[in-house]
Amino acid sequence: xxxxxxxxxxxxxxxxxxxxxxxxxxxxxxxxxxxxxxxxxxxxxxxxxxxxxxxxxxxxxxxxxxxxxxxxxxxxxxxxxxxxxxxxxxxxxxxxxxxxxxxxxxxxxxxxxxxxxxxxxxxxxxxxxxxxxxxxxxxxxxxxxxxxxxxxxxxxxxxxxxxxxxxxxxxxxxxxxxxxxxxxxxxxxxxxxxxxxxxxxxxxxxxxxxxxxxxxxxxxxxxxxxxxxxxxxxxxxxxxxxxxxxxxxxxxxxxxxxxxxxxxxxxxxxxxxxxxxxxxxxxxxxxxxxxxxxxxxxxxx
Amino acid sequence: xxxxxxxxxxxxxxxxxxxxxxxxxxxxxxxxxxxxxxxxxxxxxxxxxxxxxxxxxxxxxxxxxxxxxxxxxxxxxxxxxxxxxxxxxxxxxxxxxxxxxxxxxxxxxxxxxxxxxxxxxxxxxxxxxxxxxxxxxxxxxxxxxxxxxxxxxxxxxxxxxxxxxxxxxxxxxxxxxxxxxxxxxxxxxxxxxxxxxxxxxxxxxxxxxxxxxxxxxxxxxxxxxxxxxxxxxxxxxxxxxxxxxxxxxxxxxxxxxxxxxxxxxxxxxxxxxxxxxxxxxxxxxxxxxxxxxxxxxxxxxxxxxx
Amino acid sequence: xxxxxxxxxxxxxxxxxxxxxxxxxxxxxxxxxxxxxxxxxxxxxxxxxxxxxxxxxxxxxxxxxxxxxxxxxxxxxxxxxxxxxxxxxxxxxxxxxxxxxxxxxxxxxxxxxxxxxxxxxxxxxxxxxxxxxxxxxxxxxxxxxxxxxxxxxxxxxxxxxxxxxxxxxxxxxxxxxxxxxxxxxxxxxxxxxxxxxxxxxxxxxxxxxxxxxxxxxxxxxxxxxxxxxxxxxxxxxxxxxxxxxxxxxxxxxxxxxxxxxxxxxxxxxxxxxxxxxxxxxxxxxxxxxxxxxxxxxxxxxxxx
Numbered sequence: 061x062x063x064x065x066x067x068x069x070x071x072x073x074x075x076x077x078x079x080x081x082x083x084x085x086x087x088x089x090x091x092x093x094x095x096x097x098x099x100x101x102x103x104x105x106x107x108x109x110x111x112x113x114x115x116x117x118x119x120x121x122x123x124x125x126x127x128x129x130x131x132x133x134x135x136x137x138x139x140x141x142x143x144x145x146x147x148x149x150x151x152x153x154x155x156x157x158x159x160x161x162x163x164x165x166x167x168x169x170x171x172x173x174x175x176x177x178x179x180x181x182x183x184x185x186x187x188x189x190x191x192x193x194x195x196x197x198x199x200x201x202x203x204x205x206x207x208x209x210x211x212x213x214x215x216x217x218x219x220x221x222x223x224x225x226x227x228x229x230x231x232x233x234x235x236x237x238x239x240x241x242x243x244x245x246x247x248x249x250x251x252x253x254x255x256x257x258x259x260x261x262x263x264x265x266x267x268x269x270x271x272x273x274x275x276x277x278x279x280x281x282x283x284x285x286x287x288x289x290x291x292x293x294x295x296x297x298x299x300x301x302x303x304x305x306x307x308x309x310x311x312x313x314x315x316x317x318x319x320x321x322x323x324x325x326x327x328x329x330x331x332x333x334x335x336x337x338x339x340x341x342x343x344x345x346x347x348x349x350x351x352x353x354x355x356x357x358x359x360x361x
Numbered sequence: 362x363x364x365x366x367x368x369x370x371x372x373x374x375x376x377x378x379x380x381x382x383x384x385x386x387x388x389x390x391x392x393x394x395x396x397x398x399x400x401x402x403x404x405x406x407x408x409x410x411x412x413x414x415x416x417x418x419x420x421x422x423x424x425x426x427x428x429x430x431x432x433x434x435x436x437x438x439x440x441x442x443x444x445x446x447x448x449x450x451x452x453x454x455x456x457x458x459x460x461x462x463x464x465x466x467x468x469x470x471x472x473x474x475x476x477x478x479x480x481x482x483x484x485x486x487x488x489x490x491x492x493x494x495x496x497x498x499x500x501x502x503x504x505x506x507x508x509x510x511x512x513x514x515x516x517x518x519x520x521x522x523x524x525x526x527x528x529x530x531x532x533x534x535x536x537x538x539x540x541x542x543x544x545x546x547x548x549x550x551x552x553x554x555x556x557x558x559x560x561x562x563x564x565x566x567x568x569x570x571x572x573x574x575x576x577x578x579x580x581x582x583x584x585x586x587x588x589x590x591x592x593x594x595x596x597x598x599x600x601x602x603x604x605x606x607x608x609x610x611x612x613x614x615x616x617x618x619x620x621x622x623x624x625x626x627x628x629x630x631x632x633x634x635x636x637x638x639x640x641x642x643x644x645x646x647x648x649x650x651x652x653x654x655x656x657x658x659x660x661x662x663x664x665x666x667x
Numbered sequence: 668x669x670x671x672x673x674x675x676x677x678x679x680x681x682x683x684x685x686x687x688x689x690x691x692x693x694x695x696x697x698x699x700x701x702x703x704x705x706x707x708x709x710x711x712x713x714x715x716x717x718x719x720x721x722x723x724x725x726x727x728x729x730x731x732x733x734x735x736x737x738x739x740x741x742x743x744x745x746x747x748x749x750x751x752x753x754x755x756x757x758x759x760x761x762x763x764x765x766x767x768x769x770x771x772x773x774x775x776x777x778x779x780x781x782x783x784x785x786x787x788x789x790x791x792x793x794x795x796x797x798x799x800x801x802x803x804x805x806x807x808x809x810x811x812x813x814x815x816x817x818x819x820x821x822x823x824x825x826x827x828x829x830x831x832x833x834x835x836x837x838x839x840x841x842x843x844x845x846x847x848x849x850x851x852x853x854x855x856x857x858x859x860x861x862x863x864x865x866x867x868x869x870x871x872x873x874x875x876x877x878x879x880x881x882x883x884x885x886x887x888x889x890x891x892x893x894x895x896x897x898x899x900x901x902x903x904x905x906x907x908x909x910x911x912x913x914x915x916x917x918x919x920x921x922x923x924x925x926x927x928x929x930x931x932x933x934x935x936x937x938x939x940x941x942x943x944x945x946x947x948x949x950x951x952x953x954x955x956x957x958x959x960x961x962x963x964x965x966x967x968x969x970x971x
Contacts, residue, residue, distance in 0.1 A: 195372070195375050195376060195379055196379055198372065198375075198376040198379075199376045199377075199379035199380040199383065199642075200380075202376055202377070202380050202641075202642040202645050202646045202649075203380065203604075203638065203641055203642050203645070204601050204604055204605035204641065204645070206605055206607070206608075207604060207605050207607060207622070207638065207641055208638075210607055210622070210623075210626070211384070211387070211622075211626070211634065211638050212387065214626035214627075214634070215387050215388065215391040216387075216391060217391075287500065287501065291503045294503055294506075295503065295505060295608055298505060298608065299607070299608060299611065299623065300627075301626070314505075314506060314509065317509075318509070318612075321509060321512060321513060321517065322512075322516070322517055322524065324513075324517055324518075326513055326517075329506075329509050329510065329513060330510070330513075332506075333502075333503070333506035333509065333510065336503055336506060337498075337501050337502050337503075337506070340500070340501040340502075340503075341497065341498070341501040344497055344500055344501055345497070562745065563740055563741075563742050563745035563746040564745065564746050564747055564748040564749075566701070566740060566746070567738075567740055567746040567747075567808070567811070568748070568759075569701055569732070570699065570701065570732055570733060570737070570738040570740070571732065571733035571737075571759055571760045571763075571811065571814075571815070572729045572730060572731070572732035572733030572734055572760065572763065572764060572815065573729075573733070573759060573763055574729070574763065577759075577763075582748055582751070585748075585750050585751075586748065586749070586750055
C-alpha cells in the first residue's frame with residue numbers, strides 16, 4: 061500500500077490567483093466522474109420525482125419477471141422490467157442510489173471521524189495513548205474488514221443506520237495510521253513548536269495547527285474509502301445482514317435476483333451490479349483527481 | 362535484531378488478545394445465547410441447567426480466560442448447532458478454503474504480474490493505460506457481482522461450468538476468478554510500482570551498460586528484484602483470501618470456512634462464529650509476523666535493493 | 668548539451684572535469700547511446716574506432732556496450748544487483764559478448780577478480796554483493812567493466828563514495844590495469860587532484876560544453892579559461908595561507924542556459940560581448956583549446 065503524505069499548500073490569496081486556480085482545476089477535472097456522480101446524486105435526491113413507481117410495492121397490473129422493454133414480452137411502461145414481486149426495476153434502482161450514497165458518505169464520514177481523531181490523538185499525545193491506539197488498530201487490521209463487518213452486522217442486526225455505524229467502526233484504521241504518521245512529522249515542525257512555546261493549549265494547537273494540516277490527507281483518504289464502503293454495504297445487504305427488505309438497496313436487489321438467476325432473468329442481476337460499478341468507478345476517478353490536486357507529492361505516481 | 366523479533370511477537374500476542382476480547386464482548390453483549398440453546402417455553406430451571414452445562418453461568422472474564430486457554434490448545438469450544446467441537450468443523454472445511462485461496466492467488470498473480478510488468482516497461486504507453494484501466498475496474502467491480510455474472514454467462518448461457526459446489530477443477534474456476542479479481546488489480550499496481558523502482562536503479566543501468574539483451578535486463582535482473590515485494594503481498598493476500606471469501610463461498614456454495622461462518626451467523630451459533638473469526642485473526646497476525654521476521658532476517662539484502 | 672567534442676587515443680587517459688550538474692554523466696551515457704528519458708541526441712557524432720556511434724541502431728550499440736566500451740558508474744554500492752552472485756555479474760559480459768561457457772568462463776572470472784585484487788577469487792565469486800566491503804564492490808565493478816575486453820572504459824566519478832585510502836588504492840589499480848591492457852580511459856571527476864595524478868589530457872566542462880581542454884601539464888600550468896582558472900584557484904594547497912577562491916553564484920541549469928557564454932554571469936572578467944555571442948574554440952600554442960572571448964585576438968581591443 062502506498063503511504064500518503066501531504067504538505068500544506070500555500071494558496072495565493074488574490075482574487076485573480078484564485079480564479080486562475082479555479083480555471084486550471086476545472087480544466088483538469090474528471091468530466092466522466094463528475095457527470096456520473098452528479099447524475100447519481102441527482103437521482104438520489106429527486107428519486108420521488110424521477111422514479112415512475114413506488115419501489116417497495118408491486119406495480120398495479122404488472123406481472124412478475126417482466127423483461128426490459130426491448131425484449132419480447134417487455135413493455136415501455138416499465139423499461140427495465142419487473143422483479144419477483146412485480147416491482148419496477150428502474151424505480152428500485154433510482155431509490156437504491158439513495159441508500160448507496162447515504163451509506164457511502166455517512167459511513168466514510170464516521171470512519172474518517174473516528175480514524176482522524178484517533179490518529180491525531182496517537183500522534184500528538186504519544187506515549188501510552190499512542191501505544192493503546194496503535195495496538196487497537198493492529199487488532200482491527202488482523203481481520204479482513206469485510207469479515208469484521210459481516211460479523212458485527214450479524215450480531216447487531218440489520219438497519220441502514222446500524223450499517224453506517226458498523227462500516228465506520230470497521231474502516232477507520234487506515235485513517236488512524238496515515239494521520240498518526242503525518243501528525244508525528246507535523247509535531248516537529250516550527251509552527252507547532254512556536255505555538256507550544258507561546259503557551260497555546262494542546263487542544264488549541266490541535267485545532268489551529270494540526271487539524272487544518274491533516275485535512276487534505278483525510279479528504280484524499282475519504283475519496284478512496286467511499287467506494288470501498290459502498291461495495292461493503294452492497295455485500296452486507298446481499299448476505300441479508302445489511303439494509304433490510306423491502307428497502308430498495310442494490311445489494312439487496314442482487315440477493316433477491318439470485319434464486320432465479322438460473323432461469324435467465326439476467327436484468328435483475330446485471331442492472332444493480334452495473335449501478336454499483338458505475339458509482340464506485342466514479343468515486344475512484346474523482347478520488348484520483350483529488351489526490352493529484354491535494355497531494356502534490358504523489359503527482360508522479 | 363533479537364529485540365525486534367521479541368517485540369514483534371509480543372505485539373502480535375497483544376493484538377490477538379485485543380481482537381479476541383473485542384469479539385468475545387460483542388458476542389456476549391448482543392443477546393443471551395441460552396435462549397437459543399434451550400427449547401422454546403423452557404422453564405427457568407431448565408435455562409439454568411443449560412447455562413451451567415455450557416459454562417455460561419460464569420462471569421465474562423472467567424469465560425473469556427477459559428475460552429483463550431482452550432483456544433491456545435486448539436480447542437475453540439463446542440458448536441451450539443452441530444453439538445460438536447468447532448475446531449473439528451473448522452478443520453474439516455479448511456482444505457476447501459485453502460484450495461480456493463490458492464487458485465485465487467494463482468489467478469491474481471497470472472493476471473497482475475505480467476500486466477504490471479508490461480505497464481512498467483512501457484510506461485505511459487497504450488499498454489500502461491490499459492493496465493491502469495484494469496486496476497481501476499478491479500477496485501470498482503464487486504467480486505460477488507462478478508461471480509453472479511460469471512454464473513450467468515458460463516453456467517446459464519454457455520453451460521460450460523457448474524454453478525456451485527466442490528468437485529473437480531471446473532468447480533474452482535469461477536469462485537477463484539471472482540475472489541482473485543480484486544487482488545489481481547492490487548498485484549498489478551504493486552508489480553508496476555515495484556518494477557518502476559527497480560528499473561530506475563543503478564544496477565539496472567549497469568546491466569544495460571554491460572550490453573545485455575533487453576530480455577535479460579528486464580526478465581532476469583529487474584524481475585527478480587521486483588518480485589520480492591510482489592510475492593510477499595501474494596502470500597499475505599492468500600491468507601486474507603482464505604478468510605475473507607465469505608460471499609464468494611456463499612454464492613458458489615463452496616464448502617469452505619467462509620460459508621461455515623455464514624451458516625454460523627444465521628443459526629446464531631456463537632461459539633462457531635467466534636471460533637472462525639478468531640482463527641482468521643490468528644492466521645493473519647501469524648502471516649504478518651512471519652513476513653516481518655523474515656524480512657528482518659534477510660535485512661542486508663533487502664536494504665541493498667532500496 | 669552542446670559543443671562537447673574531445674578525442675583520445677588507445678592507452679590514454681582523459682579527465683572530464685566540472686561541477687556537479689555540468690553534464691558530465693550525460694555526456695558519458697550519450698557516448699554509449701543510453702540517455703535519460705526526455706534527452707535525445709540532436710546532432711554531432713561520437714566517433715569510436717572509426718565508426719559513428721550515433722548512427723548505430725540500439726541493437727548494434729548493445730554489441731558495443733560492455734564489449735568495446737565499458738562504463739563504471741558513480742555509485743558502486745548501488746550498481747551491483749543484490750540478488751545475483753558476484754560470479755554471475757562478472758561473467759555476464761563474457762557470456763553474452765564472447766560466448767564463453769563452462770570452465771573457460773569460470774577461469775575468466777577468476778582471473779578478472781584476481782586482476783582487481785580480490786583475495787581468493789575462487790571463493791569470493793560465490794558470494795553476494797552484501798557480503799563484500801565497499802572497496803571490494805568497487806573493484807568488482809571494475810572487473811565487470813573489464814570482463815568484455817573493452818578498448819575504452821568510462822569511469823564516472825568512481826571514487827566519490829570511497830574512503831580516501833581506498834580511493835588511492837583504487838586509482839593505482841586502474842593505472843596498473845590500464846598499463847597491462849592498454850585501454851583508453853575517460854575519467855569523470857570533479858577532483859582536480861585525481862586528474863593531475865591519473866590523466867594525460869583534461870577537458871573542463873561548464874554548462875554542458877567543454878570550455879577548455881588540453882594536456883594536463885598545459886592546463887594546470889597555464890589555464891586559459893577563467894572558469895578553469897577559478898577551478899584551479901579553489902584547490903587547497905599545502906602550506907599556502909592564501910584564502911581559497913570560491914566561484915560566486917550557482918552552476919547554471921542545463922535546461923535554461925544563459926545566452927552567450929554560459930559562464931558569463933559568474934565570470935570575473937566578463938565583457939559585454941560574452942552575454943551576447945557564444946565564444947568559439949581558440950587554439951593556444953601549448954596544445955590546449957579554450958572557448959573564451961578573452962583569447963580571441965580581435966576581442967580584447969574592441970571592448971577594452
